[in-house]
Amino acid sequence: MPPRNQSGNCPQLTRLSCLFRRILRSKKIETLAPPSKLFFVAEPVAARSESFVGTHEYVSPEVASGGSHGNAVDWWAFGVFVYEMIYGLTPFAAPSNELTLRNIVERPLAFPTQSPSSLLEHHARDLISALLNKDSNARLGSKRGAADIKTHPFFKSLNFPLIRSVAPPEIPRIRRQSTSTCNQTNSEEQSTAFDYFF
Template identity: 45%
Template sequence: MLGIIYRDLKPENVLVREDGHIMLSDFDLSLRCAVNPKLVRSANPTVDPKNSNYCIQPSCVVQPACIQPSCFVPRFMSKSKKDKKPKPKSKPKTEIYNQVSPLPELIAEPTSARSMSFVGTHEYLAPEIIKGEGHGSAVDWWTFGIFLYELLYGKTPFKGNGNRATLFNVVGQPLRFPDTPGVSFAARDLIRGLLVKEPQHRLAYRRGATEIKQHPFFQSVNWALIRCATPPDVPGPSMENGGVDVKPSGNYLEIDFF
């Protein structure tokens, strides 16, 4: 939404706030671009807007998986005994969901921006940056794929014995998944889509974050309310006075940041 190509996503730059939500740091390599939001698909509810028997509130219409059926059942107004009729059988949930079309689909990120700069960290560089072909926002989705791979497997997929070997692997070696630990098919499919070497075929190249949000890996995420969601883990302070906890251990210092 802000038109920023970050270009340096890696674990060191992702911080966990005190409320458990995450934030990015270190925008030194970022590129600010002009953004023209574009409406890809508008919402066309099948329910007649003139019909006041139905309520379609923004808080209810989030995603099919999050729809509350109570928001879409008829509101039976108080009537006289003569006007009262037997209540029709309630519709199955699938029918209720079908009454509501998806929310408008909006692209508001620099999908067409281009840069020739060679910036980033070797293990996270996208192939188009290494080749010097110019790059756009697709490099962030490549880096996001590397980031997810490292979170799940504990290492990056193309790391070599040195920087030169790493760059060669990024450009020339295929993506491989270790046998262990076991990772879901949806997670591997997401990473595979993000780590396509040709940016024009990479997941999110055309529609940006919209494509990522619609991937099965994130099917249980309510994106509209993500800022209000309770994180799975909320870190607590490890010492009362705050700061940095430095513990001597042999010839090294163990530094715990929080």
């Protein structure tokens, strides 16, 4: 049995009861701070950072060169992603991370073939070129974000408000196998997204 003080109360229980009153007391968010001081944004849009985070092949020139950067780095990474989805490789890849970063900063953007094979590929190249602009202030998406990207001719046939209700062109079948196939090589020639979808 816990010791009691002169008033007959247990000091430890008194402290706990005070704690529970503090925990259980109802606090409305309005009483915590005035509405003008409540900010629910992780990082302001105009904020600039000097950290290096990411896969080397997707890093923007401003990050690769050690400069400060804003949200335009995300649009650069999106451009690398689109390039890789269409052509099957990243545009500035090299045998080492150091050479990859040097390519990102110094090498101009190049495409696997000299000329586009279709109007859609022409629009894709234009989109990729605008996203992979080495000048972050002129990069597509750096001013108005996704609104700039959505109006590009490459996405002309997409209805963005209804995109979640559209069925994908193919739903892969899941096959259960008892052994892993991660190390198996595919002997077929690699094709691009244009060969598959268009």
